[in-house]
Amino acid sequence: MRTITKTEFKKLAGYIKKNYGINLKEEKLSLVTGRLNNLLAQKSLSSFSEYYDYVISDKTGGAATAMINKITTNHTFFMREADHFRYFKEKVLPWLKSTVKDRDLRIWSAGCSTGEEPYTLAMLTDEFFGNEKMWWDTRILATDISERVLCGAEKGIYSNEDMEALPYCWKTNYFKKLERGQFVxxxxxxxxxxxxxLNLMDAAFPFKKKLHVIFCRNVMIYFDSQTRQELVNKFYDLTEYGGYLFIGHSESLIREHTKYKYVMPAVYRKVHMA
Structure with a gap:
């Protein structure tokens, strides 16, 4: 197993922070070493200095993508922070139905990981609109920096344990049983x-219209305060007046530094200025 020096770690961490916003502190040194060692072995690289040079010289971007797939932690589950989904169902969806005149809902799950969050939002929306849904564009945009988790999310296959928190009617209405205790x-x-x-550190996001709802939960915990503030400002500019931002319960916005208005824990809203 290759070891990483503090100098090598600093160079690698600097590259990751600059390009992906992830702030790797020195206590993550052993984690980085463990997660990246296989990549060094696959390329027959003898040191992390060689690996760093390999990553920055790879013009295809494949090396950097493989690295981020290893570094990022993609832990999520259905109905995580369930009070957010209750609020979305009871407050946000009725507001959208009464105010979005062109019936084009624009909902973004940023940092969607393995798909549990956007699929939960889709099931809530389907249940809420019922037969009226055919007259609405209810598609949800789900993005992540990791191609590996996006691939898994698109397949939409989950175990029985993954689905424990879901209502029984959802399991029967929205899933089909596969073999070996799996559901799709x-x-x-x-x-x-x-x-x-999508990389949240991109200078601009590819949106032609502003968004009604942004879910970006348990993503900004990996960023430093300046990166978080810059990202929240970008979110605000992308949000329609009246629109919502949902963040993780372990995250918070400094009220003096954001134009969003606090609604409830980890839920914020862009309101019309007086």
């Missing part, structure tokens, strides 16, 4: 989620 999301819900790779 039905096409009705799967087709309501559009998966794309």
């Amino acid at each position: 999301i039905t096409d009705r819900i799967k087709n309501d989620v559009i998966y794309r790779r």
Whole structure:
């Protein structure tokens, strides 16, 4: 197993922070070493200095993508922070139905990981609109930096344990049973989620219209305060007046530094200025 020096770690961490926003502190040194060692072995690289040179010289971007796939932690589950989904169902969806005149809902799950969050939003939306859904564009954009998790999310296959928190009616209405105790999301819900790779550190996001709802939960915990502030400002500029931002319960916005208005823990709203 190759070891990483503090100098090598600093160079690698600097590259990752600059390009992906992830702030790797020195206590993550052993984690980085463990997760990246296989990549060094695959390329017959003898040191992390060689690996760093390999990553920055690879013009295809494949080396950097493989590195980020290893570095990022993609832990999530259905109904995580369930009070957010209750609020989305009871407050946000009725607001959208009464105010979005062109019936084009624009909901973004940023840092969607393995798909549990956007699929939950899609199931809530399907349940809420019922037969009226055919008259609405309810598709949800789901993005992540990791191609590996996006690939898994698009397949929409989950174990029985993964689905424990879901209502029984959802399990029967929105999933089909496979072999070996696995279930797959039905096409009705799967087709309501559009998966794309997106780096939240990109200078601009590819949105032509502003968004009604942004879910970006448990992503900014990996960023330093300046990176978080810059990202939240970008979110604000992308949000329609009246629109919502949901963040993780372990995250918070400094009220003096954001134009979003606090609604409830980890939920914020862009309101009209007086």
